[in-house]
Amino acid sequence: MPKDSGIGASSKRREDIRFLTGEGNYTDDINVNGQAYVYFLRSDIAHGTLDSVDTSAAEGMEGVVRIFTGADFEAVGSVPCGWQITDKHGEPMQEPRHPVLAHGKVRHVGEPIAAVVAETLEQARDAAEAIEVEISELPAVVNMKDAVKADAPKVHDDLTSNLCYDWGFVEENKGAVDQAFKEAAHVTTLELVNNRLVANPMEPRVAVGDYSRGTGDYTLFTTSQNPHVIRLLMGAFVLGIPEHKLRVVAPDVGGGFGTKIFHYQEEAFVTFAAKACNRAVKWTSSRSEAFMSDAHGRDHVTKIELALDAEHNFTALRTDTYANMGAYLSTFAPSVPTWLHGTLMAGNYKTPLIYVNVKAVFTNTVPVDAYRGAGRPEATYQLERLVDKAAHELGVDPIKLRRQNFIMEFPYATPVAVEYDTGDYVATMDKLEEMADIGGFAARRKASEAKGKLRGFGVNCYIEACGIAPSNLVGQLGARAGLFESCTVRVNATGGLVVMTGSHSHGQGHETSFSQVVADMIGIPEDMVEVVHGDTANTPMGMGTYGSRSLAVGGSAMVRATEKIIAKAKKIASHLLEASEGDVELKDGAFTVAGTDKSVAWGDVTLAAYVPHNYPLEEIEPGLEETAFYDPSNFTYPSGAYACEVELDPETGQVTIERFSAADDFGNIVNPMIVTGQVHGGLAQGIGQALLENCAYDSDGQLLSASYMDYAMPRATDVPFYDVDHSCQTPCTHNPLGVKGCGEAGAIGSPPAVVNAVLDAMRSGGSTVDHIDMPVSPHRVWEAMNGSGV
Amino acid sequence: MYNFDVEMPSTIADAVTALARDEAQPLSGGQTLIPTLKARLAAPSVLVSLHGIAEMKGVSAQDGTVTIGGATTHATVAGEVADAYPALASLAGRIGDPAVRNRGTIGGSVANNDPSACYPAGVLASNGTVVTNTREIAADDYFLGMFETALEEGEIVTAVKFKIPEAAHYEKHLQPASRFPLVAVFVAKFADGVRVAVTGASENGVFRWTEAETALSADFSVEAVAGLKADGSSMISDLHGSGAYRAHLVGVMTKRAVAAINA
C-alpha cells in the first residue's frame, strides 16, 4: 500500500503551487528602491591584449551613473577557486588570477571588460556602445592538445604553460597497471570526446547588490545553489566584507544544474558597485550573455584502455584525459575531472588495477565547471562505451560481460580510493532486463526494418558518488571548504515547525520532501512543517545543494536536529505526564506512557516549552529549537542499469529514441514521485547531451553555438515516455535515512546507453564503425555510415 | 532595442506613405524583426505595422489560384487553405511553433527570404507570384539569393498567389537547434510539368532543382530521381551539416516528397 503522507508517500510538491501560478519569487522579481542597472561590455575577441578602454564619450551620456573598468578592481581580490589539486609530482596546480573585470588581457569571448551602471538598462547599453575598446588580438588557444604544446601561445603570461595540472591517480599503481596490460589476453582501446555543454537553466543568472550607508550592511540577491558559499567566497576572498556584514539571499531559483554553484564576477561587481554608487545595482543576464558567461560543462578528450584475461575478466583499466578548464578556474573546476571523475573509474566492476591520468588545460574559452553529474558522467560514458566495445570485439553479449565483472560483495574498496558501502548490481540489471523486454527486441527490429529503418539496443550500468565527504578527507584532497550540512529546527509554541536548512532547493522539491521526513518522525501532518532555505540571514551556515547531496547530507542534519527536538520534547512530556522519561514514547503526534492511556499531545508539549508554567526549569531550558551539523563519513553510491532502444533512419541519419528504461538503486526513497521526476529530468539532459547539445568554438575562439538557433536543447518530442523503476533498494549504511541521492543519475547513466544503441543500429545496417562522438546528430550518423565525401 | 516610432496604418496606401519616412521599415508578425531589434542588429527609426491593414489579410481560392494576403498568419493559412491547397496548408502548419504561427506572416517570410525559410520553397515550386503595392513579380524573378529579393525600398508584399498543382508535398528535415529546415523540398506536380524547389540547402537561398524537375516531368516516380545527385558545391556547410550532407538530403527529401504524392 503506498502511503499517503510522510516518508515513502508521493506527496504533491507544495512549491509547485507558486511556480505554476506565476507566484514564484525569483531574483529578477526583486527590485530594491532606487536601484540602477548594470550592463557588461563583453569581449568579442577570444584572446588579446587590452590596449585601452576609453570611457570618456560614454561617461556623460544620459542616465549614466558610473562606468567601471578593470582598473577599478585592481585592489580587489581575485575571483577565487575553491579546490586546489596537487599534481602527480606533488606540486600544486597553476592558479591564475581571475579579475572581476578584464585587466591587461581578454581571455575569452564574453569576458566582461567594462560595466556601465545607469538609470535604465537601455541607457547602460547605449553608453556601453560609446566605450572605445582597443584590443591587439593574439592567436587563440582552443584545442586542448595544441594548448599543451611547447610553442603554444599562453592564456596566462605569468604561468609557465597552459597546463593547470597533470594528475595521476593512483600514481603508485601506474607500474602495476602497465604490467597488467603487457600480460593481457585482450586490450580494448577507445578514444572519445565528452562534448562541451551549456547548462541553460530556464532562469538566467541575476544578481542585485545593495548597500546601506546607515548600517554598513551589504545584501546580495543572487541566483545561487549555495548562498553561504557565495557569502564566504565573495566576502572573504574578493571584496573583504566580513560575513556578519553581508547577507546573501538566493530566493526561488529556476534551475541550476551546477552552473549556479559557482561564485561569478557579476555577483562581486553588483555588491562592490552598490557601495561605490550608493545605489542598489541590478544585473539580469540575457540568454546570449548566459551562453558566453555561465560556466560550461564536460569537455573532456579521452583515451581509455581495458585489459582482459582469456576468460574476459577485467584485469586493468588505464585512462588518459584532457580536461578543459577554459580561461580561468571556476569555483570547483579542478575537482571535477579529478576527485569526481577518477574516483568513479571502477564503475560497477571489480577491475583490480586502475590508473587515471588527467591533464587540465587552460584555453581561450568560457570556464568549465560542474554540470549535472560533474565528472561522473564523463567517467561513466568512457567506461560504459569501452565495455560495450570490448564485448563486440570479443563477440560476447554486452550484458553478460558486464554481469561477469560486477562487484558482488559490499563494502567494496575500489583501487581508486573509495569504498562502496552497498549496492546490488545484479538486482538492477535483472530489473532492467525485465523492463526493457529484451525478448521482444528482435520483433521490434523487424518491424522497424519493414519501414526502412534500423533499430538498435544499448545498455549501460553506472555508479554515482553523492554527498561528497567527509570534510577532513576532502580537505586533504584539496577542497578549500567543508562539505557538511546544517539544519536548525524551530518548533513554535502551537506545535508547527520551521526547518531552516543549509541546503537550497532550485527545482528539487525540498520543501515537500524535507517536510515529509520531519512530519513522519513526529507523527504530525506535513503541512505543520515549513522549510526555509536560501537566505544566510535565517539559515545556519550550510554548503548548499549540488552533487545530489541534499537529502543524504542536508536531510541527515535535519534528522539529527529533529532527534534533538524529540529528545527534549520527551523530557517536557515526561514532566507533564509525571512519568519517567524511559516510559514515554512518541507516536502519531502524541507522547504516551507505555502501556497506559496517559498521553499528552505534541501541541501541549510545545506550548509548555514556551509557556513554561508547569516545566522542569531546573533541568532544561525553555524553548524548543535545535541545530545540527552533519558531516557524512563517506559518499553515498547510487547505482543502476539503463537501456535505450533507438530507431535510425539510414537515409538521413536521424535517430529517435523509441524506448528508455532506467532501473536505479537510490537506497530508501522519501517521495517516489519526486524521485521519478528527478530521473526524468536527468534523462532528458543525458539524452540532450547524447543526441543534440554541442557547445562549439571555432579555431579563433568564437562561440559558434551562441544561441538556441545553433545550440540544440532537447524538447518534449525528442524524448520517449520513460520507464523508470527504483524498487531495487540497498539503503546507504552510514546516514540516518539510508538514502543515496537521485538528482544526477539520469544525466550520468543515459548517454552511453544511447550511443551504444545507435552503434548497434548502425551495425545492423552493415556499418563497421566502432565509435561515434556525441552529439550523435543526423549529420554525424550519416557521415559515419557513408563517409564524408560528396 | 533602440527607440523608434510606430505607425499603425489601416490601408496599403497609408502604409506606403508611412514607409516613405526616413529609415522606416515594415513590421508584420515581428517574429524575425523583433528579435533582430532586441539584439540591436537593426535600428529603424519608424516601424510601420501592417497588422491593422484588412485588405492584406485573408485567403481566397479561385480559378486554380490561391491568393493569400501579405499580413495573413501561418496559422490562418494552415487552417483556411487546407481544402484548396493541402500541401501549402501543411507547410504553413509546420512552421516554428504555435506562438510563431499565430504571429508570423507570409509577407514577412517572403520579404525576409531567409535561406532556411519554408514559404519560399512553396512559392517557387507553385510557380507563384508575389504581389506588391506597385507590381506583380513571378517567383522565378523574385528570390535573388540569401535574404535577397526583387523588392525595392519601401515596397510592400501585399499578397502572394499560388497556382494550385494537381498534387504536391513539402518534405523537410529539421535543423536540430532552430527547427527551421536543414533541407526541405517542395514538389509540385502540374499538368504541364513538375516543379521542385529546395530551401535550407544553398548558399544562394531557395532554388529549383531542374534536373529533378526534368526527370519527374518525364516520369513522376521515386525511381526517376533515385539516381540523381544534387550539386553540393554551393551548399551551406555549418555545425549542423556539411554541403555534401545537405546535397544528399536534397535527394532524399525529393524522393520522399514524390513517394508521398504517389502514395
Ligand SMILES: Cc1cc2nc3c(=O)[nH]c(=O)nc-3n(C[C@H](O)[C@H](O)[C@H](O)COP(=O)(O)OP(=O)(O)OC[C@H]3O[C@@H](n4cnc5c(N)ncnc54)[C@H](O)[C@@H]3O)c2cc1C
Ligand atoms: C522560434 C521561431 C521559429 C521559426 N521557425 C520557422 C520555420 O520553421 N520555418 C520558417 O519558414 N520560418 C520560421 N520562423 C520565421 C517565421 O516564419 C517568421 O514569421 C517569418 O520569418 C517572418 O514573418 P513575420 O511576419 O514575423 O515578419 P517580420 O519579423 O515582421 O518581418 C520580417 C522582415 O520582413 C519585412 N516585412 C515584413 N512584412 C513585409 C511585407 N509585407 N512587405 C515587405 N516587407 C515586409 C520586415 O521589415 C522585416 O525586414 C520562425 C521564427 C521563430 C521566432
